[in-house]
Amino acid sequence: MPFLAFFVVLIPLVIIHELGHFxxxxxxxxxxLEFGIGFPPRIAKLFTIGDTEYTLNWIPLGGFVRPYxxxxxxxxxxxxxxxxxxxxxxxxIENPKSVFDAGPWERIWFMFxxxxxxxxxxxxxxxxxxxxxxxxxIGEVSLAEVFPDSPAAAxxxxxxxxxxxxDGVVVESVEEFEDxxxxxxxxxxxxxxxxxxxxxxxxxxxxEGGGVEERVLVIEYLTDSPAGRAGIQLDDLIIALEGxxxxxxxxxQKKTQAREGQETAYTILxxxxxxxxxxxxxxxxxxxxxxxxxxxxxxxxxxxxITANRSVEVKPEPADNLWEAFKYGLSSFQNxxxxxxxxxxxxxxxxxxxxxxxxxxxxxISQFGxxxxxxxxxxxxxxxxxxxxxxxxxxLAVTNLLPIPGLDGGRILFVIIELLRGKPxxxxxxxxxxxxxxxxxxxxxxIVVFWDIIDPLNYKIF
Numbered sequence: 001m002p003f004l005a006f007f008v009v010l011i012p013l014v015i016i017h018e019l020g021h022f023x024x025x026x027x028x029x030x031x032x033l034e035f036g037i038g039f040p041p042r043i044a045k046l047f048t049i050g051d052t053e054y055t056l057n058w059i060p061l062g063g064f065v066r067p068y069x070x071x072x073x074x075x076x077x078x079x080x081x082x083x084x085x086x087x088x089x090x091x092x093i094e095n096p097k098s099v100f101d102a103g104p105w106e107r108i109w110f111m112f113x114x115x116x117x118x119x120x121x122x123x124x125x126x127x128x129x130x131x132x133x134x135x136x137x138i139g140e141v142s143l144a145e146v147f148p149d150s151p152a153a154a155x156x157x158x159x160x161x162x163x164x165x166x167d168g169v170v171v172e173s174v175e176e177f178e179d180x181x182x183x184x185x186x187x188x189x190x191x192x193x194x195x196x197x198x199x200x201x202x203x204x205x206x207x208e209g210g211g212v213e214e215r216v217l218v219i220e221y222l223t224d225s226p227a228g229r230a231g232i233q234l235d236d237l238i239i240a241l242e243g244x245x246x247x248x249x250x251x252x253q254k255k256t257q258a259r260e261g262q263e264t265a266y267t268i269l270x271x272x273x274x275x276x277x278x279x280x281x282x283x284x285x286x287x288x289x290x291x292x293x294x295x296x297x298x299x300x301x302x303x304x305x306i307t308a309n310r311s312v313e314v315k316p317e318p319a320d321n322l323w324e325a326f327k328y329g330l331s332s333f334q335n336x337x338x339x340x341x342x343x344x345x346x347x348x349x350x351x352x353x354x355x356x357x358x359x360x361x362x363x364x365i366s367q368f369g370x371x372x373x374x375x376x377x378x379x380x381x382x383x384x385x386x387x388x389x390x391x392x393x394x395x396l397a398v399t400n401l402l403p404i405p406g407l408d409g410g411r412i413l414f415v416i417i418e419l420l421r422g423k424p425x426x427x428x429x430x431x432x433x434x435x436x437x438x439x440x441x442x443x444x445x446x447i448v449v450f451w452d453i454i455d456p457l458n459y460k461i462f
Contacts, residue, residue, distance in 0.1 A: 005369025007060070009385075010362060013118060013393050014062025017400070020117025021065045021110060022052075028106040031096040033087060034066040051093045067110075069098030076427065104415050111408045111415070118397035119333070125390040126332035130325025132382045133316025138172040140164070140192075142310040144217070144237050144297050145269055147209055150304020155202040157191065157305065159272040164197070165190035174298065174307045181302070204302035213248045214296040215239060215269070215306045225291020226279035232292060233270065235310055240267035249296050250349070256281045260288035286354055316381050332387075336394050361445060364452040365392065405437025 015037065025032050031051050036042075038057035046054045068084050069076055076084065081098070088096045099107060129135075141163045146152045163171060166180035167188050181187050187202040216238040221227045240246055241255045242265055256264075260281050268275045281288040297308035319325040343357055360368075369388060376385045401409040411434070418424045 003366070003370075005373055006362065006366040008373070009369045009389050009392060010365065011060060011062050013121065013389065013396055016117050016121045016393070017114040017396060018063045018065050020113040020115070023117075024110045024113030025065065025067050028102055028109060029097050030099060030102050030106070030110060031068040031088070031093060032065055033068055033084065035063070036066070037063045039064060048091075051091075051096075067099050068096050069100045104419050107415050108412055111411045112401075114408055115397035115400045118393045118400075122336070122390040122393040122397075123329045123333045125329075125386050125393065127325050127329030129332070129383045129386045129390075130319040130328035131322070132386070133318050134328055135314050135381075135383050136173070136317050137175075137309055138313055138315050140310045141171050141174055141177045142235075142308050143305045144235075144308040144310075145215060145239070145306040147207070147304045150207050151202050151205050152300075152303040152305040155189075155200045157200060157202070158193070159269070160193070162192040162310070163189050163307075164192050174309055177307060178300075181300075187303070202303055207301055207304035209299045209301075209304065210245070211247055212245060212299055212306075214298045215308070216246055216249055216252050216294050217297040217308050218292050219295050220293035222291040225284075225289075226282060227277075227290040227292045230266075230277040230279045230290075232268070232277065232290075235270075235308070237269040237297065237306070237308070238266055238294070239269050239274075241265070243267070249294060252294070256290060257288040266290070316383055332390065333394070336391055337398075340394065340398060358451070359444075359448050361448040361452045363449050364456070367452070367456060404441070405434045406441055407437070410434065410437055 018035070022032060022035055033051070034053045034055055036055045036057050039059035039061055040057050043056045043058055046056055048054070068088065069081060102110065143152065143157055143159065143161045143163065146157050146159055163177060165171065166177065169180055171177045171180055184204065187204060189200045189202060191198055191200050218232055218234060218236045218238065221232050238246055238252060241252065244255070246252045260283065263278055263280050266277050266279055268277055279290045281290050284291060297306050300307050319328055347354065347357055372384045372388045376382060400407050403409045403413045414425060414430055
């Protein structure tokens with residue numbers, strides 16, 4: 001599976017990246033001498049179209065574009081240019097245009113087009129998720145906690161009640177419940193309590209939950225962990241730590257990290273029963289934890305109740321039409337970009353550990369990709385592997401845009417310097433800087449590959 005992930009996910013994305021460079025070069029009439037699948041040494045020349053030879057090469061790491069005047073990432077010297085010129089004359093290419101002949105903005109476009117192709121590919125793959133089935137969380141909407149003196153309590157609702165309908169319309173998730181109740185003066189709810197079902201009328205009114213923004217809902221736990229050994233169960237709500245109320249997930253994480261190695265009393269709400277479980281947070285993946293996977297159960301400020309998804313199931317549902325699928329693709333792309341740029345602040349706030357944010361090599365990506373492919377195959381769904389491809393495509397684009405010599409962003413930086421100076425840097429000097437950058441990147445890659453081999457990440461799929 002890791003090998004399959006490598007060839008199904010990584011190689012196509014690198015080829016897409018190079019196709020972006022290729023079409024951009026063609027659009028500004030830069031002569032492309034070769035488009036290669038894999039890296040040299042060459043296996044065979046496949047065919048020639050126009051000025052470009054298409055080749056198959058031995059090293060299966062994606063592909064490359066070889067424009068006239070540039071060798072992968074650096075401008076060519078005068079001697080190397082003469083070699084290209086001999087090749088051009090031998091192939092009878094008329095009116096060749098080298099990278100040197102292109103203007104600064106044309107070169108910026110040529111260099112930016114590779115990452116742009118990956119961005120577009122990510123939107124496309126997310127859009128395909130919209131067409132084949134958007135993962136939708138469905139189940140029961142439970143009133144996990146009903147606050148005293150709240151509109152929900154006044155209507156006779158209790159902890160653990162399940163809302164099945166709002167105004168006769170079925171609701172299967174908190175999101176659907178919020179959409180169905182938003183802006184209404186009266187809520188006609190169908191409630192399931194045990195084996196009984198009845199109707200209740202709630203009159204919404206502003207309600208403050210004593211500073212509680214959301215409860216923390218346990219959706220998964222490790223059996224051999226402090227929480228597992230203490231008897232935690234799925235759908236438990238963690239409402240207090242050492243008697244102090246938990247306001248939200250971030251509050252719980254901070255309080256837990258401050259109690260590493262110390263016996264700590266966690267107050268749990270299980271249905272209409274309140275329990276106190278004693279656990280000792282331990283270091284897991286570099287951060288003090290109790291071994292649970294959690295999600296937020298938000299406070300409905302108009303009802304005065306904590307709403308939570310119970311009996312959760314993820315079911316893929318296709319978008320209604322092509323336009324809705326396209327909008328899903330765009331929104332998924334935007335969310336991925338925003339999350340990626342939030343990582344530094346999440347690290348600073350302690351919401352993400354350094355171990356969780358560590359760089360991953362092609363070895364780690366292949367391992368994880370193999371698990372995702374296996375999950376997609378076993379569950380008969382497309383969205384896990386399509387999501388992974390989209391996210392890696394975005395990561396590839398963002399990484400290449402970093403202003404590091406040897407990457408597209410570093411090459412763009414040199415063109416910007418040229419615009420500011422009014423003249424280009426000497427090719428030999430620029431080539432030397434790019435070579436240093438490439439050596440740095442290769443060294444980093446070796447370290448991360450070694451890291452992934454001796455300390456593989458503990459992947460948990462969906």
